[in-house]
Amino acid sequence: MILVTGATGTVGSEVVRSLPAGAEVRVMARNPGRVTGAPEGTEVVWGDFxxxxxxxxxxxGVREVFLLTVPGGGDDGAFLRVAREAGVRHVVKLSAAAVGDSGAVDLITRWQRRNEELLRESGMEWTLLRPRAFMSNTLSWxxxxxxxxxxxxxxGESANACVDPRDVAEVAVRALTEDGHGGRIHTLTGPEPLSAVRQTALLGEVLGRRLRFEELEPEQVRAAWGARYPAKFVEALLESAERGRAGSKVEVxxxxxxxxxxxxxxxRxxxxxxxxxFGAA
Incomplete structure (x- = not known):
């Protein structure tokens, strides 16, 4: 049996939709009613890390797990202990490409890095997925x-080799259902690095509208993000943005x-x- 966590999120929801028909699947969610697109026969259960x-x-009864890091800066250790005791064989973990960058020392990356270490030390087989930023982040626009x-x-000119979450999910499903992924780190990017200015132009072309780009100052962004996230996460995101500005996220x-x-x-x-x-008919 495969257990999927984070099934109402950006990648987890796509993993659920992409699992092959006939697979024995269980979904753990804090809001089971929000789980959509699951294959027929999927078992959806309430659960909280x-x-x-x-x-x-x-x-x-689970043997394969798709794992998102415990939310809110938590530690995966307790979940991994229970998984090992339950007889889980293999954990496919969604992490972040920044973990592989020695220059990335912000809070969020350190948190992901520590949870990767916990998984590698767990005694279970593991696969790490390290995507760049999701193309879906532009939905905030x-x-x-x-x-x-x-x-x-x-x-606006800072480039990022952003990736479609559907590609990340398809790789996750391969890792969950095929042999040969144990002990491997999959760094996942799109086909080219793109800046926000270029994404704006491409989006306008697709919409058939002329869109304008306006660059925000760091203090404006700090205030906007501060309304949504704890201050420590805001500063980590700003640190990450500065690294991106220096070219750390362009590798394909x-x-x-x-x-x-x-x-x-x-x-596109x-x-x-x-x-x-984005308002298209």
Whole structure:
């Protein structure tokens, strides 16, 4: 049996949709009613990383796990201990490409790095997925695009080899259902590095509208993010943005095409699949 955590999130939801028909699947979610697109026969159970009894029940009979790091800066250690005791054979963990960058020392990357270490030391087989930023992060622009035809972002010329979450999910499903992924680190990127300015232009082309880009100052972004995230996470995100500005996120990896047998999806393809969010008819 495969257990999927984070099934209402960006990648977890795509993992659930992409699992092959006939696979024995269980989904653990804090809000089971929000789980959509699961294959027929999927078992959906309530579970919370902070409630050990729910984790024990969710892991009963499971051999493969798709794991998101415990939310809120938590430690995966307790979950991994229960998983090992339950007889889990293999954990496929969603991490971040920054973990492999020795210059990345912000809080969020240190947190991911520590949880990778815990998994490698767990005694279970492991696979690490390290994606770059998700193309879907641009959904945060949707409201201003619909209302004003404007994209506002920090460091407009800073490039990132962002990846389509669907590609990440397809790699995760391969790792969960095929042999040969144990002990491997898959760094996942899109086919090219793109800046916010270039993404704005591409999005405008797909929408058939002329969009304007406005660069935000760090203090504006700090205030906006501060309304959504704890201060310590805001500072970590700003540190990450500074590294990106220095060119740390432009490298393109060939992992997606090598594993999936096709090119990584381009940003234009992602945008064409999400036109309604940006106001297209």
């Amino acid at each position: 902070g409630v050990e009894g729910s984790v024990v029940r969710a892991l009963r 949707a409201e201003s695009v619909r209302a004003e035809g404007v994209v506002r972002a920090l460091y 990896h060939g992992t997606v095409p090598a594993l999936l047998g096709r090119p990584a999806r381009a940003f 393809q992602w945008a064409e699949s999400h036109l309604e969010a």
